[in-house]
Amino acid sequence: MAEDFAKLIKQDRETRKKTFWKGTMLEYLELVRENPDIAALAHKRIFDMLMSQGVVDVNLEDDPKLQRLYKKEKLKEYTFFKDFYGMHQTVSEIVRYFHSASLKGEESRQVLFLVGPVGSGKSSLVESIKRGLETLPPFYAIEDDPMYGEPLHLIPRHLRKEFSKMLGIEIEGDLNPVTRHRLKEEYQGRWEEMPVRTYEYSVRARRGVGVVPPVDPNNQDTSVLVGSEDISKLDLYSEGDPRVLDLSGALNVGNRGVVEFIEVFKNETEYLHAMITATQEKHIPAPGRHGMIYVDTCILSHSNEAEWKRFKSDHTNEAVLDRIVTVKVPYNMRLSEEVKIYKKIIRKSRFTADIAPHTLEIASMFAILSRMQATNKCDLMTKLKLYNGEEVVEKGKTKKIDVVELREEAKDEGMTGISTRFIMKALDNALSDNISENCIHPLNVREALVQMVKAADFAEDVRKQYLEFLQDTLHKEYLEILEKEITKAFVYSYQEQAESLFQNYLDHAEAYVNKKRMKDRNTGEELEPDEAFMKSIEEQIAIIGTASDGFRQEVIAYLWSVSRNGENITYESYEPLKEAIEKKLMASVRDVSRIITKSRTRDQDQSEKYNRMVEQLIKNGYPASCIDTILKYAANNLWKD
DSSP states (O other), X not given: OHHHHHHHHHHHHHHHHHHOOEEEHHHHHHHHHHOGGGGOOHHHHHHHHHHHTOEEEOOGGGOHHHHHHHTTOOOEEEGGGTTOTTOHHHHHHHHHHHHHHHTTOGGGGSEEEEEOOTTSSHHHHHHHHHHHHHHSOOEEEETTOTTOOOGGGGSOHHHHHHHHHHHTSOOXXXXXXXXXXHHHHTSTTOGGGSEEEEEOOBTTTTBSEEEEOOOOGGGOOTHHHHOEEOGGGTTTSOTTOGGGEEOOSHHHHTTTSEEEEETGGGSOHHHHHHHHHHHHTSEEEOSSSOOEEEOOOEEEEEEOHHHHHHHHHOGXXXXXXXXXXXXXXXXXXXXXXXXXXXXXXXXXXXOOSEEOTTHHXXXXXXXXXXXXXXXXXXXXXXXXXXXXXXXXXXXXXXOOOOXXXXXXXXXXXXXXXXXXXXXXXHHHHHHHTTTTTTEEOHHHHHHHHHHHHHHSOOOHHHHHHHHHIIIIIHHHHHHXXXXXXXXXXXXXXXXXXXXXXXXXXXXXXXXXXXXXXXXXXXXXXXXXXXXXXXXXXXXXXXXXXXXXXXXXXXXXXXXXXXXXXXXXXXXXXXXXXXXXXXXXXXXXXXXXXHHHHHOSSOOHHHHHHHHHHHHHHHHTTOOHHHHHHHHHHHHHHTSOO
């Protein structure tokens, strides 16, 4: 085992040796001529990092849900941000900012500001960029430069035009006072002999990454940003001597990389001037009497919306506002993505409990409902499903509501509501109340959420609405889900029976629409279309009377167009018919489900059916420890006498 450790350590050291380079400025110039990208500015370096892991053009035609959500938009997925679910718009705007800044557009001289509610992912987005820098190949800098300055800054200004032509790169920026003093005193101005070496980005070592936490307004010290003068050296050198400088501020160490301003608007406006100067003028004031220092950094800042609104409302802050690119980071509004978020958090935690089907889904529904704004076009539960790309059927018709229009009329949607942290606490609470069974399910999670909402410091109208979501809206939604789950467990070969009903309906409907007789698939005999059979399915979704003719024509026309495009046709292809078939199957087992589930004493036949149902539920992913609780809930709520 010790040999394995030694081998790993040796391999790591050898790898680091291979990536390390040291030479003179003259040798560095040769490297730049061969590969000008090694001298890229901070924004270009970060943009290349974001793109290096790949970009996927999403084919919307392969996913009907995405088609409904994004219409004819060009949807791209950036692999660098693959773990950020439900953030398509936010990620696209961040990449767009870095693309523009990498081309030295106006945005290269502006601060990237992320604004959103607590727990929406602002800090995580910035952290991912900082961690990404640490994975990049080492960058080249002047050795022992306190700001890891670009070696090309050593080239005297009168020679830069010529060198720019030779190297195929624009040279901008200047040496800081400390390195300029070294060049003059130690190398007598022979800049080509100055040593250059590679350094790795490091958050912990504060190399290429600076962080500015919120500062107490009564005790703001700009040395946190731009460094200070080392008082102990003032006995050795005069106040104007560069050797007294301690360039260890966040903007100093963030040169060549990024500087993060946490909760940026908790600082006084005066404190932000250095930040604005750094991004707009690419210079920061040196401590004491040492003029201005060139800095090449990308400034990333974030704050919650309340502080942003307060700052924005003060007209005296216009100079700062004009130099900010704002990107909203709202809560996720798509159900399937919200479920992925909790799965990711759980996967990275030590959460080992069993999770019953639909537990995370019900919790996610509550979170998203709390974030939504009401509309007169539909109820919030319908809106939630539309935002998830689902088709919503009402009275046999698919609701024709434009998702883009829904979003347009609620531009601030997702900026308030329940956070992912709140939901995760509820999952933990549900588990702590159910340690013996080591299982969480929609019922105990919903109860945990109810208790948390009652205890939380919400406005009374908000609390009332949240409780209504939990105790009414989601209660009804889960009962619908549960009835379908129990039906699937009761019906042997549910999928096959649904497909059989679907194919039979199609045969009869096609013959009816075309006014022809139909051929029985098994016997081959020609029969009249069976209206009673078709009506038994159609009435499940309130299609009755003369509406039947139109519905049958719509079904045949839709499925004909689908088959013409070469797509497979299943009972799930046409949403209204799918709902009708599922309700037909549920109706067929409702009585037996009610009797067997509610019975306290069962005869042999009932016991066998009950046991088979339980076995099927376990096969479908239900933990054995919570099935009894869920079935009792179904018996008490689904099939009331």
